[in-house]
Amino acid sequence: MSTSGGADLVIVANRLPVDRIENPDGSPGWRPSPGGLVSALEPVLRANDGIWIGWPGGADGDTAPFEAEGLDLVPISMTPQEIEEFYEGFSNATLWPLYHDVVAKPEFHREWWDSYVTINRRFAERAAEVANEAATVWVHDYQLQLVPAMLRELRPDLRIGFYLHIPFPPAELFQQLPWRRQILEGLLGADLIGFQLSGAAQNFVRLVRQRVGHKTHRDVVYLPDGRTVRAAAFPISIDSAGYEELARSEEVARRATEIRDALGNPRKIFLGVDRLDYTKGIYARLRAFAELVADGHFDVEDAVFVQVATPSREQVEQYRLLRDDIDRLVGRINGDHGQIGRPAIHYLHASYPREEMAAYFRAADIMVVTPLRDGMNLVAKEYVACRFDNEGALVLSEFAGAADELRQAWLINPYDINGMKSALLDAYRADGRELTRRMKAMRKQVMEHDVAAWADKFLTELAAVRPSHGKSVRP
Ligand code: ADQ
Numbered sequence: 001m002s003t004s005g006g007a008d009l010v011i012v013a014n015r016l017p018v019d020r021i022e023n024p025d026g027s028p029g030w031r032p033s034p035g036g037l038v039s040a041l042e043p044v045l046r047a048n049d050g051i052w053i054g055w056p057g058g059a060d061g062d063t064a065p066f067e068a069e070g071l072d073l074v075p076i077s078m079t080p081q082e083i084e085e086f087y088e089g090f091s092n093a094t095l096w097p098l099y100h101d102v103v104a105k106p107e108f109h110r111e112w113w114d115s116y117v118t119i120n121r122r123f124a125e126r127a128a129e130v131a132n133e134a135a136t137v138w139v140h141d142y143q144l145q146l147v148p149a150m151l152r153e154l155r156p157d158l159r160i161g162f163y164l165h166i167p168f169p170p171a172e173l174f175q176q177l178p179w180r181r182q183i184l185e186g187l188l189g190a191d192l193i194g195f196q197l198s199g200a201a202q203n204f205v206r207l208v209r210q211r212v213g214h215k216t217h218r219d220v221v222y223l224p225d226g227r228t229v230r231a232a233a234f235p236i237s238i239d240s241a242g243y244e245e246l247a248r249s250e251e252v253a254r255r256a257t258e259i260r261d262a263l264g265n266p267r268k269i270f271l272g273v274d275r276l277d278y279t280k281g282i283y284a285r286l287r288a289f290a291e292l293v294a295d296g297h298f299d300v301e302d303a304v305f306v307q308v309a310t311p312s313r314e315q316v317e318q319y320r321l322l323r324d325d326i327d328r329l330v331g332r333i334n335g336d337h338g339q340i341g342r343p344a345i346h347y348l349h350a351s352y353p354r355e356e357m358a359a360y361f362r363a364a365d366i367m368v369v370t371p372l373r374d375g376m377n378l379v380a381k382e383y384v385a386c387r388f389d390n391e392g393a394l395v396l397s398e399f400a401g402a403a404d405e406l407r408q409a410w411l412i413n414p415y416d417i418n419g420m421k422s423a424l425l426d427a428y429r430a431d432g433r434e435l436t437r438r439m440k441a442m443r444k445q446v447m448e449h450d451v452a453a454w455a456d457k458f459l460t461e462l463a464a465v466r467p468s469h470g471k472s473v474r475p
C-alpha cells in the first residue's frame with residue numbers, strides 16, 4: 001500500500017488469503033491459506049504493492065485494514081444472516097449447483113438475491129475506496145459477479161478484470177436464474193472476463209447476445225457506450241515445481257512408504273482426494289470400485305481405495321445429506337467386502353497439509369478424479385506434478401476442465417459406471433511402459449503451464465485491453 005493508502009493493484013475475492021489462528025500464547029494471529037490461488041497471486045501482489053480485499057471468514061465486524069505475512073489486507077465483514085443468505089444461500093445453494101449442470105437442484109430465494117446484491121456492493125465500494133487512480137482491479141469468482149459493474153459505475157477510471165473459477169453453464173441452464181440479466185450485466189462491467197475453458201467463454205458471449213442484446217464478434221462484446229469486453233479462456237494451474245520439489249523430499253518419500261505399510265502393502269492403491277462436494281462424483285466412484293471387488297477382479301490384498309474428503313460447506317443441507325450418503329456407502333462396502341483389519345475403503349474425512357497430500361500422491365498407484373462437473377480440478381494436476389518418477393495412473397472425468405489438457409489420462413464419463421469400471425481395471429493392469437508414456441506427456445503439460453504463467457497471462461492480456469487506458473501492473 002502506498003503512503004496515500006491506495007494501491008495500483010487490488011485483488012477482490014470472497015476470502016482473504018489468510019486464515020485466523022491462535023498463536024501459542026493464546027493471542028489471535030493469521031497464517032496464509034493453503035491453495036494455489038494465494039501462492040500464484042502473492043508474488044504479483046508484492047511486486048505491485050497491492051491490496052487484497054476479502055472476507056476473513058466468520059461473523060465479525062472488524063473492517064480495519066491490516067498486514068499479515070507482509071500482505072496488505074482489507075477485511076469485509078458479514079453478519080450471521082448475511083453469511084447464511086449471501087454465502088451459504090445464493091452462492092452455494094443457488095449459483096454453485098446451477099453452474100455445475102444442476103447436479104443438485106438450485107434453490108431460488110428472493111431474500112438470498114437481495115443479500116447477494118448487498119454484499120457485492122460492499123465489496124465494490126471498498127474496492128473503489130482503496131484503488132488508486134487508473135489502478136487494476138482483479139475480481140474473483142461466482143460470489144462476486146456484480147462487483148465489476150458496480151465498481152465501474154463508482155470508478156470509471158479503473159481497469160477491471162474478472163475470473164470465474166467454476167464452469168459457466170450453457171444458456172439452457174443459466175436461463176433458469178430469475179436474475180440472469182443482472183448477473184450478465186454485472187460481469188460486463190469488466191474489461192476482460194476469464195474462464196477455465198473456451199466453451200464457458202462462448203456460453204457467456206452467446207447469452208449476452210441473446211439476453212442483453214449487445215453486439216458480439218468472436219470473443220468480444222461491443223457495448224452501446226463504445227466500450228468492449230473480452231471473454232476468453234485462461235485455464236488455471238498449480239505451483240507445479242513446488243509440488244514436484246515437495247514430492248522429491250525425503251520426508252515425503254518416508255511418509256509415502258509409511259502410508260503403504262499402514263495399508264498393508266497391497267499391490268495397488270487407488271486414491272480419491274476431494275472437498276466433500278456432490279459435484280465431485282465420490283459416490284459413483286466408490287460404487288465402481290466396490291463392484292470390481294464384488295465381481296472378483298481383485299480382493300483387499302490386491303487393491304484398496306483411500307478416499308480423503310475435506311469437510312466442506314457443512315451448513316448447507318445438500319452437503320449434510322451427501323455426507324450421510326457417503327458414510328452409509330463406505331460402511332456397506334466395508335461390511336460386504338472388508339476383512340478383519342483390512343477394509344476395502346479407507347475413508348478419511350479431514351483436511352491435511354500439502355506435505356501429507358504429496359505423500360498420498362506418491363503412495364497412490366491410481367488417482368481417481370471423477371467429478372460430474374468441475375471448472376478445472378487442481379487435484380489431477382497436483383498428482384501429475386508429484387509423479388516425477390513418471391509412474392502412476394490418472395483416471396479422469398471428461399467433465400473436469402483438466403481433461404482438456406490431460407488427454408493421456410484414462411478419460412471416463414462419471415455417469416457410466418461400467419465405463420468407469422473398465423477404465424479403473426485398465427489402469428490397474430497397465431504395464432510400466434504404458435504408465436510412463438502417459439505420465440510423461442501429462443507432466444510436460446503441467447510443468448510447462450503453472451499457476452504463475454496463468455496469472456501472468458491474465459494480467460498481460462488485461463493490460464492489453466484498451467491500451468491507452470490506465471496504468472499497467474507488472475505481472
Ligand atoms: P475446488 O472445487 O475446491 O476448486 P480443486 O480444483 O480440486 O477443487 O481444488 C481443491 C484443492 O484443495 C486442491 O488444491 C487440493 O489439493 C486441496 N484438497 C482437497 N482435499 C484436501 C484434503 N483432504 N486435505 C488437504 N487439501 C485438500 C475450485 C473449482 C475448481 C478449480 C479451482 C481453482 O471448483 O474446478 O480447479 O477452484 O480454480
